[in-house]
Amino acid sequence: MKRMRAFIQKEFYHIFRDRRSLLILLGMPVVLVTLFGFAITNEIQNADLVVLDPSKDEMSTEITRRLVASGYFDLYKEAQNIKEVEKSFIFSKTKLAIIYPDQQAKDFQKEGYAQIQLLADATEPNTATTLINYASSIIKDYQMEVNGLQGRPPLIQPEIRMLYNPQLKSVFMFVPGVMTVILMLVSAMMTSIAITREKELGTMEILLVSPLSPAIIVVGKVIPYIALAFFNTLVILLLGTYVFGMPIEGSLVLLLAECVLFVLTSLALGILISTRTNSQQVAMMISLIALMLPTVLLSGFIFPIESMPWPLQWLSNIIPAKWFIIIIKNIMLKGTGVDFVWKETLILVGMTFFFIAASVRNFKIRLE
Amino acid sequence: MNDSIAIKVDAVSKQYNDHTVALQEVDLEVRRGELFGLIGPDGAGKTTLIRILCSLILADSGRASVEDWDVVKDYRKIRSNIGYMPGRFSLYQDLSVEENLRFFATTFGTTIRANYDLIKDIYVQIEPFKKRKAGKLSGGMKQKLALSCALIHKPKVLLLDEPTTGVDAVSRKEFWEMLKQLRDKGITILVSTPYMDEASMCERVALIQEGRIMDVASPEEIIRKFDKELLAIRTNKMYQLIGDLRQMEQTHSAFPFGDFVHLATREKIDETSLRQYLRDKGHTSIQMKPIEPNIEDCFMDLMI
Numbered sequence: 001m002k003r004m005r006a007f008i009q010k011e012f013y014h015i016f017r018d019r020r021s022l023l024i025l026l027g028m029p030v031v032l033v034t035l036f037g038f039a040i041t042n043e044i045q046n047a048d049l050v051v052l053d054p055s056k057d058e059m060s061t062e063i064t065r066r067l068v069a070s071g072y073f074d075l076y077k078e079a080q081n082i083k084e085v086e087k088s089f090i091f092s093k094t095k096l097a098i099i100y101p102d103q104q105a106k107d108f109q110k111e112g113y114a115q116i117q118l119l120a121d122a123t124e125p126n127t128a129t130t131l132i133n134y135a136s137s138i139i140k141d142y143q144m145e146v147n148g149l150q151g152r153p154p155l156i157q158p159e160i161r162m163l164y165n166p167q168l169k170s171v172f173m174f175v176p177g178v179m180t181v182i183l184m185l186v187s188a189m190m191t192s193i194a195i196t197r198e199k200e201l202g203t204m205e206i207l208l209v210s211p212l213s214p215a216i217i218v219v220g221k222v223i224p225y226i227a228l229a230f231f232n233t234l235v236i237l238l239l240g241t242y243v244f245g246m247p248i249e250g251s252l253v254l255l256l257a258e259c260v261l262f263v264l265t266s267l268a269l270g271i272l273i274s275t276r277t278n279s280q281q282v283a284m285m286i287s288l289i290a291l292m293l294p295t296v297l298l299s300g301f302i303f304p305i306e307s308m309p310w311p312l313q314w315l316s317n318i319i320p321a322k323w324f325i326i327i328i329k330n331i332m333l334k335g336t337g338v339d340f341v342w343k344e345t346l347i348l349v350g351m352t353f354f355f356i357a358a359s360v361r362n363f364k365i366r367l368e
Numbered sequence: 369m370n371d372s373i374a375i376k377v378d379a380v381s382k383q384y385n386d387h388t389v390a391l392q393e394v395d396l397e398v399r400r401g402e403l404f405g406l407i408g409p410d411g412a413g414k415t416t417l418i419r420i421l422c423s424l425i426l427a428d429s430g431r432a433s434v435e436d437w438d439v440v441k442d443y444r445k446i447r448s449n450i451g452y453m454p455g456r457f458s459l460y461q462d463l464s465v466e467e468n469l470r471f472f473a474t475t476f477g478t479t480i481r482a483n484y485d486l487i488k489d490i491y492v493q494i495e496p497f498k499k500r501k502a503g504k505l506s507g508g509m510k511q512k513l514a515l516s517c518a519l520i521h522k523p524k525v526l527l528l529d530e531p532t533t534g535v536d537a538v539s540r541k542e543f544w545e546m547l548k549q550l551r552d553k554g555i556t557i558l559v560s561t562p563y564m565d566e567a568s569m570c571e572r573v574a575l576i577q578e579g580r581i582m583d584v585a586s587p588e589e590i591i592r593k594f595d596k597e598l599l600a601i602r603t604n605k606m607y608q609l610i611g612d613l614r615q616m617e618q619t620h621s622a623f624p625f626g627d628f629v630h631l632a633t634r635e636k637i638d639e640t641s642l643r644q645y646l647r648d649k650g651h652t653s654i655q656m657k658p659i660e661p662n663i664e665d666c667f668m669d670l671m672i
Contacts, residue, residue: 006474010463017462202458206517209422210475211448365443367424 007220048076177301187266189287195274249335268355275362374556380430405570414560451523461503476521508539603651
């Protein structure tokens with residue numbers, strides 16, 4: 001026990017004396033969460049809108065007013081002819097143009113039917129689709145009101161409610177994702193580096209030629225990073241809830257317990273990597289390429305797993321991050337208890353044991 | 369097993385994955401309480417042999433034991449009872465002198481105070497710097513700290529891999545004095561070094577080259593065995609001199625030693641004709657004198 005304590009103390013000395021690494025370890029979560037939360041977002045606000053409205057009747061002005069009032073669009077320019085519309089697409093950041101017919105209101109009253117043209121800049125397909133959707137629904141709303149006033153009942157009116165994230169905030173997507181990535185990064189990369197550093201500096205040679213058992217070396221390496229990763233978890237959760245308004249509907253204790261579990265999984269993975277490599281650089285490359293990329297790409301963090309081809313869907317099952325993201329989304333957004341995430345939890349527990357067993361098997365009690 | 373043998377190596381061979389042969393059928397016995405030198409050039413297999421003895425690597429064939437513990441089977445026993453100092457400085461550079469020492473003491477289940485008497489003579493020299501980070505120490509002080517750490521658990525056997533490499537001459541001399549004191553306290557010490565002049569500090573030495581032990585004897589014996597005539601020669605063209613001497617028929621070997629070239633011949637050579645030979649080759653200000661062999665001459669002789 002004394003040996004373990006001395007080892008952990010030594011490990012903390014390493015962590016706290018390497019100021020630069022410590023700063024990266026503690027600063028990275030804050031920077032990443034803020035970056036992802038603010039900058040990388042699917043929501044579009046204040047897109048430039050160009051209007052070509054020759055008639056300026058009550059209907060067209062009302063629609064334009066509603067578009068601008070929605071906050072999604074800024075009225076960039078009122079064009080006089082179609083040429084000007086085209087120009088503004090080419091020479092400015094115009095994303096959407098709306099073109100009304102000459103006598104829209106009259107047509108509508110006479111024939112009960114009018115056409116509006118929406119032009120979108122599809123060089124960014126996602127943005128274009130999203131803006132068209134925004135505009136269409138605003139126009140539809142207006143149409144429904146007009147119809148209602150005239151007493152004509154709508155045919156089929158879908159009523160939509162977005163559950164658990166009613167405002168479709170992308171932050172709700174990113175905070176769990178970023179949390180997963182950061183915990184993975186801190187845990188796996190840092191432990192794998194911490195152990196390979198001893199190999200590189202030759203201190204592993206001395207540790208091996210001492211009565212320290214592999215278990216003490218491995219556990220002694222892991223414990224300080226559990227503490228560090230737990231601290232990071234708290235920072236991310238605080239940022240998520242207080243800066244981005246991310247809810248924690250479920251039990252906080254359960255959430256933290258699941259975070260510790262995932263940290264353990266990642267740490268075990270880091271140790272497994274370090275048992276197979278001899279240099280810090282290789283360990284870092286493996287952590288980055290073999291862990292970070294799948295974690296970002298295949299965990300459902302950015303791309304929905306359901307829309308992947310089946311080999312990738314299948315592959316995503318062995319990514320611990322996938323299960324962790326499911327768990328924390330359930331707890332934070334849906335407020336479910338352990339009875340709904342026990343399956344995913346068990347998978348993570350199983351993975352952790354597998355990694356630890358593989359690490360101990362692979363831990364070399366000799367050099368080379 | 370013989371009571372007086374501390375380290376026994378029996379027909380140990382080792383080949384690395386890239387097919388370099390590190391050790392070939394090495395036999396060696398180090399007596400208990402002996403200061404034993406393992407001497408040979410870089411790449412001779414010194415480090416490999418020491419690592420096999422500390423159970424850090426496995427031999428391909430043969431057996432080795434330290435204090436009757438087999439290096440494969442009883443590796444745990446060996447690891448808690450030997451002191452090992454690797455060739456490269458391998459302490460924690462970001463820990464202070466005191467923290468390093470305390471860490472290794474705890475690792476071996478002891479304390480600095482319990483074994484202070486053993487390391488006292490060494491540690492007092494670095495104690496003024498005990499708050500300093502190990503990485504900031506000078507080469508000589510690093511060696512003293514590493515030795516203190518290797519000694520902190522009162523090992524029966526001390527295995528030192530090139531402890532004096534990269535250390536200044538004064539520190540080297542001090543270091544050997546410390547080793548002698550430790551030997552007097554009953555610790556068996558196996559130390560490897562590429563410096564042949566250090567052989568005279570040991571009680572017995574083994575000369576190792578290309579994975580083979582060439583000779584095991586006391587330094588005096590090795591000098592006694594030397595059966596060649598030796599001349600120290602110096603001229604104005606030292607570089608050319610070696611080549612010219614090696615071309616001669618009678619020459620056994622010619623190696624530079626400091627300011628002189630030592631010429632070894634099987635039979636006594638006539639100095640006047642040698643002078644004439646060198647003058648013909650264009651050498652001037654020729655000095656030469658017969659000398660007694662030192663340990664380095666003997667090694668050079670054994671190695672070729």
